[in-house]
Amino acid sequence: MEPALAWIVLGLPLLGAATLAAWPTEPPRSMTRVLGVGPIALGFLLSAWLYVQMLGESSDDRLVVSRVWEWIEIGDLTIDVALQIDPLSVMMMLIITGVGSLIFLYSTEYMEHDRDYRRFFAEMGFFVFSMLLLVLAANFLFLIVGWALVGLASYLLIGFYYEKPPAVAAAKKAFIINVIGDIAMVIGAFILIVELGTLDYALVFEAAPDGLSRGAVEAVTILLFVGAAAKSAQVPLHTWLPDAMEGPTPVSALIHAATMVTAGVYLVVRTHELYELAPFASDLVAITGAVTLFLAATIAMVQVDVKRVLAWSTVSQIGYMIMAAGLGAYGAAMFHLMTHAFFKALLFLSIGIVIHGLAGEQSLDRMGGLGRHLKLAYVATAIGVLAISGVPGTSGFFSKDEILASAWDAGDLGRALWVVGALAAGITAFYMFRLLLRTFYGPEPGGGYGVHPHRSRWPMTVPVAVLAVLSLFGGWIQVPSGWSWITDWLEPVIGPESIPGQQAEGVTLVASIAVVAIGAGVAWWIFAADPGRRSRLAGRFAATRRLLEDGYRFDPVYQQALVQPSRDLGDYLYGRFEPDFIQGMLKGAVSLVRGGAIALRAAQDGLVRTYAFVMVAGVVSLGALLAWVVTR
């Protein structure tokens, strides 16, 4: 196995991004395309080759730490510049570069009309580099570095249309919430340094059972989870993700669906040895995941902006992954992470085709009947909807069912959460079919379309097609009661994992098919069967509807409790403290000096006689002083 491959895959996107950024003028489009897509596509090929190499190794040899340089040495603490190359990180690499290449290719066409073409690809390349750093890091320091850089990339990309105030506000919001997570993670890292004296994954996991007290390990895992919750938009740190849809659609696809937001899941799986020592924290993780997945699903039911529907569904699906990780089903969590990357990217990209075709329209109220015009988008979206709903045979079906089955087998808490998950699956089916039907089915909006929905070209259609295939068939690599290829692959990292039992699988199978049927059926009944029914029913449950539309009022509460007081503090400091106190101190110092100078100036009265007097007086004083000193 050649560790250098990992370094190359890591470095190429950075190189591409740096070149694009440093270019003195806007480079020619072809060059930007090559420097943008090239490194990522190449990275995928190299990652695949690395994977093939790894297959050739025995299971024990698949974990390699490639150390390049001993960077920090303070006392007993040593931190190296090192990459961890093992099944988990290679899996993430493949997902990031694979799905990434498809999305980058798509973007070359989608962003064609944008004047900041180069900036887009530079920022995206920087993002991929940061994300790879995050997953390849071999110690907590570089994990946190990658974590923070990914947050920066997200800020830059959400605020891509920086001339639009909502975009800027959304970028700030995302960044601030992420920083809260970052701080928690740093504190967690500090605790590790204090207690164990190292940040290396290998050393930490080895020393943890004996070296960390129960309280310490609970604290560290909870702090790390705060970071994960912020990055993965779990309740209560989820409010930034729907707003992040202000960014261009490819950004939403790559960062806020397929990769960055899954970093939290990756973190829990990577540090699972700590979570196994901290049952309280693990339960907290699972419950948070469950609460999030349910709340988000309900909110998605009433969203009118297509991208917001997908955003809330992302929050919800990540909640499934987090819940699985909290319950110890790491293989299931990673499986769903992978399938979700496929079908969520697919959904975003195909909805992107719709938005692109309608010249920027994003509201469901002004869509309908697009199936006639955008056939590929219709089929692709339909496949994505089937996958996310967990229709049997699709990738989402296998991964979601595995999560639910593992939950069933995970004790009392697990069973309770199973109920939540199953219900939410039904709601998921409902709102996803709602999206599909209102966009592509039924009548066109009154007045038809002002713009003729224009077809997209191959850079957009090919990735969508590839993702559609993956979403349909990608789940067959892990079939319950059959083979569990992902869990086996990850075994060197996550240890041997129990496969859900027959009873769990059976119950889950029945339940999931039932809820999907009900959810889809209700959606059909409201949105498709009778065209007028939707508006008739819209008036009912108005209060509940408003609550859901407001996202359970998280945002106003945060605004009141946190944002406004901060603003007020800022205003106070700027308006009162700074001029009165700080400037006042400066002015006071100045006037003190000036007053002293004026006082001293009185001695320079210009009269010779005064000077003579002062000289003599000085001599007399000095003489007296000397006499006193000498006689001591």
Place this chain on the structure above:
Amino acid sequence: MAEQVVFVIAAAGALISGVLVVTLENAFRATVALIVTLVSVAVIFLLLAAPFVAVIQIIVYAGAIVVLFLFVIAYLGERSPPGMEDRLAPYQPFAWIVVIALVGQAGIMLANSDLPGLRDEPQATGDIGSPEAVGRAFIDDYIVPFEATSAILLVAAIAAVLLAKRAIKFEGGR
């Protein structure tokens, strides 16, 4: 004995005329008092076995410098114009205090001094004050100060010319 008598007379003369120098209002009279002081000091020099210095004192100080003063006083008018009130008058006592303090300090210092021979009879001296002795000292040991002093005098002469030139020009001369 004789030495002491001469000293007392010369000292008294110097001190009394010194008082006159600093108190007389009329500039002319003050300058004349200075002449008396200078002559008394020349006598003191003679007592101190410095005949050459005494003669130079008379020739240069009393003869040249005082004459300069007299010329300028004549040129400018002997009486100081009435002018304004002395704005520093209230502070006079301070001047007295300071001078008395200084002289007092000096006195205390002298009283406590251990300098050998300070209060004794003066010893006989060799030839230290004759022109030959002074000349040799200048040429052998202190040639540099000698030349430096001539340079200073040169500078003073040039400065005098310059200052006078400006004055003439101001009055409409060439």
Place this chain on the structure above:
Amino acid sequence: MSGVPLIWYLLLSFGLFGLGLLGVMRRRNPLLMLLAVELMLNSANIALVGFARHWDNTDGQIFALVVMAVAAAEVVIGLGLVVAVFRQRLALNVDEMSSLKG
């Protein structure tokens, strides 16, 4: 004792010096101030020559002669300045010449 001990000369020197100092601080006419300065210079010369005899050495006398030469130069320039100031129509009052104030 029939000779004059050194300390008498020193006392005389200090006395003359004090007188000169008083004169400098009290006189407003610059010419009269210069006279008082001459007084102080002479008192210094007395001390110098006195010590010359005490140490049986010509050095003090040499110093006194140099002082005299410098005093001459100083008087020349000082009087020249006084004349120049007078030419500017300023009153002969040292308090008026206070442009270096502040």
